[in-house]
Amino acid sequence: xxGKLTGKVDSSGDDWVMLDVGGxxxxxxxxSRTLSALPxxxxxxxxxxxxxxxxxxxxxxxxSSQAEKDWYRTLSTVQGVGAKMAxxxxxxxxxxxxxxxxxxxxxxxxxxxxxxxxxxxxxxITELKDKIGNLSLGATVSADEISxxxxxxxxxxxxxxxxxxxxxxxxxxxxxxxxxxxxxxVAKVASDKGVDADLEVLIKGGLAELMK
Numbered sequence: 001x002x003g004k005l006t007g008k009v010d011s012s013g014d015d016w017v018m019l020d021v022g023g024x025x026x027x028x029x030x031x032s033r034t035l036s037a038l039p040x041x042x043x044x045x046x047x048x049x050x051x052x053x054x055x056x057x058x059x060x061x062x063x064s065s066q067a068e069k070d071w072y073r074t075l076s077t078v079q080g081v082g083a084k085m086a087x088x089x090x091x092x093x094x095x096x097x098x099x100x101x102x103x104x105x106x107x108x109x110x111x112x113x114x115x116x117x118x119x120x121x122x123x124x125i126t127e128l129k130d131k132i133g134n135l136s137l138g139a140t141v142s143a144d145e146i147s148x149x150x151x152x153x154x155x156x157x158x159x160x161x162x163x164x165x166x167x168x169x170x171x172x173x174x175x176x177x178x179x180x181x182x183x184x185x186v187a188k189v190a191s192d193k194g195v196d197a198d199l200e201v202l203i204k205g206g207l208a209e210l211m212k
Contacts, residue, residue: 001053002026002060006046009038015087017062019045028062029083032091037064052083061087067095078127080120089113096165102128103187132183165190168202177210185209 005028007021012035018025028047038045047062048069061083063069068090075086075098092113093101101109107121116124165186172182189205190197197205 001051002049003051004046004048005060005062006044009041009043009045011041012038015084017045017047019047026060028060029087030062030064031068031087033094034062034064034068034090059083065095071095071098074128074131075124078124080123085113085115088115099132100165100187100190101125102132103184104191105129106191129184130180164197164199165202167199168206171199171203172206172210175207181210182206 005019005021005026007019007026010018010020010025012018015032015035016027016029017035017038018027028049030047034047047064048066050061050063050069050072052059052061061072063072071090072086075081075089076083081089089098089110093109097109100106102125105125107118107125110116110121110124111118168186169179169182172185173179177185185206186202188209189202193201193205
C-alpha cells in the first residue's frame with residue numbers, strides 16, 4: 001500500500017496530478033485546495049496518499065496535510081459520501097471549517113460543496129458530530145513536515161487561529177467539562193464571532209454556551 005509519494009510534478013487536471021517518481025508516473029486524485037498548493041511542473045512535491053484497491057480499479061488520492069487526509073477518511077464513512085464527494089467537500093471547505101461547521105451544526109457551510117444538498121449536509125452532521133472530538137482543531141501537518149524534508153507543500157493558513165481554538169477547548173476541559181461539550185461550545189462561539197476570535201472571547205463565550 002502506498003502511503004506517500006515524493007517526485008516531480010509532471011502534469012495536472014481539474015482533480016488530479018501526476019507525480020514522476022523515479023521515472024514512474026503516479027496519478028493521484030486531489031482536492032482543489034491541494035492542487036492549488038502544488039509547485040509548478042518540473043518541481044518536487046510530496047503528497048500523503050490514501051490507496052483504494054478494488055476489483056475494478058486501483059486509485060490513489062493525494063493530500064497536502066495529515067488533517068486533510070484524516071478528514072477524507074472521516075467523511076468517507078458517511079452514507080452517501082463517496083470519494084469524489086469527500087474531495088468536493090475538502091475543495092470547498094477547509095478542515096478547520098469542517099470541524100467548526102459540524103460542531104455548530106451549520107449545514108449552510110457544508111452546502112457550499114458541489115453536490116451537497118441540505119439533506120446530505122444534515123446526514124454528515126448527524127453521523128460525524130460525535131466523531132469530530134477525535135480530530136484535532138490544531139494546525140495541519142504537511143506531507144513534507146511529516147518526513148522532515150523542510151518546506152511544506154501547502155501553507156498552514158489559519159494555524160494561529162486553530163491553536164487558539166484548541167487552547168480554548170483545553171481550558172474548558174480543565175474546568176471539568178467533557179471535551180465533546182467544550183468542542184461544540186467553542187465551535188458555536190467561533191461560528192458566531194468568526195474564526196479570528198481571540199482566546200478570551202472563545203473561553204468566555206464557550207462558558208456561556210455551556211451554562212445555558
